[in-house]
Amino acid sequence: MKFNFENLDQTIRQLMINEMDFDIQNNKLYLSKRFNDNGQEKYEDLLKQSLESGDEQTLAVSLKNNNCFKSQEERKTKTGTSLVKVPENANITFAEGEFNRFYIRALCLKAIDENLVLEVYRARHSDKTRSESENLIGEIVDPQNLLNDLRENIGIDTALGLPPGPNSGLSIKVKL
Template sequence: MLEEASQHDDAWLEQEILNRGLLATHYPRRKPNSTEMTQAKVPHTAAQTLAEGEFNRLYARGLSSRAKAEGIKFVEAYRARYSENPRPESQAIIGKKFRPEEILEDLRNNPGVDTALGVPPGPNSGITIKLIK
């Protein structure tokens, strides 16, 4: 994926996910106020959300590796994409500084969506990191 990431973007990954049929169309969900399960439709934005999130994680990992190699002590969280209704937890992380080693360790130890440090803070947050000198 590293080669693809350097030559493509999240829109390309989204299209690949769709073209290859990598997402289910439905998933099991519990009915409200019940123990009964039902099949819910996967949101039509799922491929986009997944692609953006994975590219952001890869970007954060790459930028943190670069910062570490160049002896840059901190990276900073910032809003890279406008959000109509930003989540409070996303807003709270903007401007925070992190050691690149912390970001790398966190991303390696938390391969899913959520990380312990909250960078990146989950799908559709619009938050990523930048180098600071």
Template sequence: MLEEAKLDIAESLLYYSERFNERGHAIYEKTLLEALASHDEVWLERQLFSPTCFNSTELRAGKVVKVPSNASTVFAQGEFNRFYVRGLCRFALNNPGTRLRVYRARQSSRARPESEAKIGTLLDPQTTLTDLRSRIGINPEFGLPEVMSGLSVEILDS
């Protein structure tokens, strides 16, 4: 995970939320690296808590609207999970025979049928890693991880 984040940083590809305020931009890189090295997505979300690192309003369809109160949670969970999946892909590529499977990592109050259909799907580690590396800040082509879906990837026991 940490190596993948450092790769994005070295290539100036690290994704910064468009909702970040000046403080969010200033602390995100260091905070993300610390979270990936020593903490979890909950810690990352707490460090980025909305009023501290996110703008309170944004322009949407020409109107000023409030940024959702869960913006930091959505962003932290989504980005942490992306680096987690990228780390698992690298592990699988370095350990032949290792398989990766989609699973429900977090309960969703309104699970989408298309998300539910992905549970149990086996992923090709190289395809998934390439997808996640090339589609930073946007939804991956192969649909994982989906923001707010509660889905992630696990190593399948042999």
């Protein structure tokens, strides 16, 4: 299912690129531990292309078409480690999460600049919603705190819990 980023426009796209550049300059651009050497090398360009004119789906397709993920990864077990297959949808989960995070960061910047109110909403349909996600819908968020949190806590987990983990389908929008 595709995300519906309600406030995605050229201004937000430029702010997303600015945030990507911020991460690169601060050596904080999140690279999946599942990336192979090709993924490590190509991710920055693929991300920039999707931020400029694509979405989470174009990023996911680009990551897959450019063979950016390992086929196996180590998993810790009770007796040590074993090799397991990387999930087929690793590119989708990663692309959705990262595109959404840059979108949220950009929207926070706009909200701070224009004194806008932001709220949590379901940006992608989910057949199996989690109660912790459902409880966040409609919540008003402080854009400065959220921006700081997302800049500091790269990857999946954030202190404020937004977005609330992979596959949640939640994002933020300007409250009308």
